[in-house]
Amino acid sequence: MVNTAVDIAGIRMKNPVMTASGTFGSGLEFSDFLDLGQLGAIVVKGMTLEPCSGNKGRRMAETAAGMLNCIGLENPGADEFINKTLPKLAEFDTPVIVNIAGKTIEEYGELAGRLNVAGVAGLEVNISCPNVKQGGIVFGTDPACAASVISEVKKASKLPVIAKLSPNVTNIVEMAQAVEAVGADAVSLINTLLGMAIDIKTCKPVLGNIVGGLSGPAVKPVALRMVWQVASAVKVPVIGMGGIMCADDAIEFLLAGASAVAVGTANFVNPRATIQIAQGIEEYLSERGLTDVKQLVGMVNN
Amino acid sequence: MPKIVEIATVIDNIRITDDVKKLVLSSPKIATQARPGQFIHLKIGGSYDPLLRRPLSIAEANSDKGTLGIYYRVVGRGTELMAQLKSGDMVDNVGPLGQGFDLNCKRPLLIGGGMGIAPLVFLTQELCPRPIEVVLAGRTNQEMFWQDCFARSCQDVHITTDDGSLGFKGNALAVLPNLLDKKFDMIYVCGPKPMMSGVAKLASRAGIPCQVSLEEHMACGIGACLSCTCAAGDGTRKKICTDGPVFWAEEVVW
Numbered sequence: 300m301v302n303t304a305v306d307i308a309g310i311r312m313k314n315p316v317m318t319a320s321g322t323f324g325s326g327l328e329f330s331d332f333l334d335l336g337q338l339g340a341i342v343v344k345g346m347t348l349e350p351c352s353g354n355k356g357r358r359m360a361e362t363a364a365g366m367l368n369c370i371g372l373e374n375p376g377a378d379e380f381i382n383k384t385l386p387k388l389a390e391f392d393t394p395v396i397v398n399i400a401g402k403t404i405e406e407y408g409e410l411a412g413r414l415n416v417a418g419v420a421g422l423e424v425n426i427s428c429p430n431v432k433q434g435g436i437v438f439g440t441d442p443a444c445a446a447s448v449i450s451e452v453k454k455a456s457k458l459p460v461i462a463k464l465s466p467n468v469t470n471i472v473e474m475a476q477a478v479e480a481v482g483a484d485a486v487s488l489i490n491t492l493l494g495m496a497i498d499i500k501t502c503k504p505v506l507g508n509i510v511g512g513l514s515g516p517a518v519k520p521v522a523l524r525m526v527w528q529v530a531s532a533v534k535v536p537v538i539g540m541g542g543i544m545c546a547d548d549a550i551e552f553l554l555a556g557a558s559a560v561a562v563g564t565a566n567f568v569n570p571r572a573t574i575q576i577a578q579g580i581e582e583y584l585s586e587r588g589l590t591d592v593k594q595l596v597g598m599v600n601n
Numbered sequence: 602m603p604k605i606v607e608i609a610t611v612i613d614n615i616r617i618t619d620d621v622k623k624l625v626l627s628s629p630k631i632a633t634q635a636r637p638g639q640f641i642h643l644k645i646g647g648s649y650d651p652l653l654r655r656p657l658s659i660a661e662a663n664s665d666k667g668t669l670g671i672y673y674r675v676v677g678r679g680t681e682l683m684a685q686l687k688s689g690d691m692v693d694n695v696g697p698l699g700q701g702f703d704l705n706c707k708r709p710l711l712i713g714g715g716m717g718i719a720p721l722v723f724l725t726q727e728l729c730p731r732p733i734e735v736v737l738a739g740r741t742n743q744e745m746f747w748q749d750c751f752a753r754s755c756q757d758v759h760i761t762t763d764d765g766s767l768g769f770k771g772n773a774l775a776v777l778p779n780l781l782d783k784k785f786d787m788i789y790v791c792g793p794k795p796m797m798s799g800v801a802k803l804a805s806r807a808g809i810p811c812q813v814s815l816e817e818h819m820a821c822g823i824g825a826c827l828s829c830t831c832a833a834g835d836g837t838r839k840k841i842c843t844d845g846p847v848f849w850a851e852e853v854v855w
Contacts, residue, residue: 360818363650366652370828570821
């Protein structure tokens with residue numbers, strides 16, 4: 300028997316495969332394709348206190364082995380989620396982690412407080428959205444700002460708090476250490492890499508927001524490097540993500556030091572990707588005669 | 602209706618014009634469930650580049666044979682790969698996706714522009730034997746390969762081309778005022794957005810219910826990524842992939 304269960308900052312998961320925020324809706328969108336009860340955790344689409352309509356214009360562009368998006372945190376707001384979506388997710392025996400975003404530090408705190416409700420297992424704090432002008436990346440690229448946001452959320456929340464880090468920084472280790480110092484229970488990385496595409500026929504940017512976040516297999520080597528750097532420098536668990544398409548990719552992140560992984564863009568290509576990756580990790584462990592997924596974490600031979 | 606992942610087999614990939622082909626797939630589960638106006642999401646090849654699936658509207662669904670017919674214009678790397686598919690090749694198919702047309706009518710008028718004509722082929726099949734009139738609009742007669750798809754099942758086929766190389770010279774909107782004197786009780790339109798908004802306006806003025814089929818770049822096709830959302834008339838946001846692609850014209854903020 301292979302044990303795939305992991306505990307991330309007190310959140311018990313059947314396996315280390317989570318969904319990456321923004322790529323899995325509320326989870327319910329995928330229920331025709333897989334049993335949500337078999338996932339490690341569901342991380343829902345980034346949420347704001349009030350409903351948000353997102354960015355105007357074209358929001359998605361495919362690039363080489365990846366895609367750019369500038370959705371801009373479109374979501375129905377916290378109340379709608381708590382009243383309508385959360386009760387449906389409660390039917391599945393899978394922890395629900397809510398990704399939160401705010402325009403001000405106070406708003407992060409207020410939203411975190413609002414989510415102290417049954418059925419929410421943890422918060423992932425989006426201090427790294429590249430697509431909203433206020434908030435998001437502003438908080439995610441300055442260590443002191445990032446720490447203030449996490450500190451405010453920790454004060455307001457009874458739940459485990461995961462800080463989602465932006466790769467759009469010079470020194471990601473410094474960011475991770477800054478949020479760890481103010482009590483972040485885990486860190487997740489990477490969010491998307493800021494990118495751009497231009498239509499040479501019209502000479503205009505492809506995306507309505509001009510720039511957007513790059514995700515998909517194209518970003519995986521960058522993500523893996525950052526996960527490895529951060530995992531070697533912090534004591535809290537690291538959730539690794541960025542271009543994971545298959546079990547082999549996920550195993551790389553575990554070896555680099557991630558205690559769990561999140562699958563993002565792959566969900567768009569293969570709606571069953573999460574479940575297949577969880578199965579693939581289990582097979583890899585069995586083949587190697589390992590009994591526990593934790594035996595892989597950080598085991599890269601440098 | 603549950604969405605299905607199915608490995609489809611290419612039956613045929615027929616050249617229609619210089620840049621348009623018709624892909625025929627054996628995809629029995631999806632073919633038996635598909636409704637006019639719905640689409641499939643095809644992953645062509647196992648490579649990460651291009652990465653995403655391609656949304657394609659269903660032009661034919663034969664539940665007896667278990668086949669789907671897809672017309673596509675070769676415009677980029679995804680469709681270039683599609684164009685190379687050969688009989689016997691496998692493609693990963695997700696569908697049927699989205700909300701199709703409401704077929705509740707007695708005397709329908711169908712209006713299609715360019716590749717937007719594709720879903721109207723399937724719609725015509727399902728509306729038959731009701732008396733159907735259709736307006737097919739294109740840039741030139743080269744694009745008017747659709748006539749055979751409509752000739753047998755439609756009472757009247759009106760053709761417009763921008764250059765006048767076939768049918769009426771002009772766009773669909775130009776022939777519409779005369780047609781609307783007849784007693785249609787439903788208008789279906791799929792094509793470029795300016796054409797659809799123009800038709801929606803004329804339909805509203807004539808008091809005829811109108812359904813439009815919208816298009817937007819999308820990544821997931823199942824309501825998760827929010828790439829394709831749009832503002833609706835009631836102040837809400839709609840997802841073109843799951844709330845649409847077919848909407849009532851008055852739901853849309855043009």
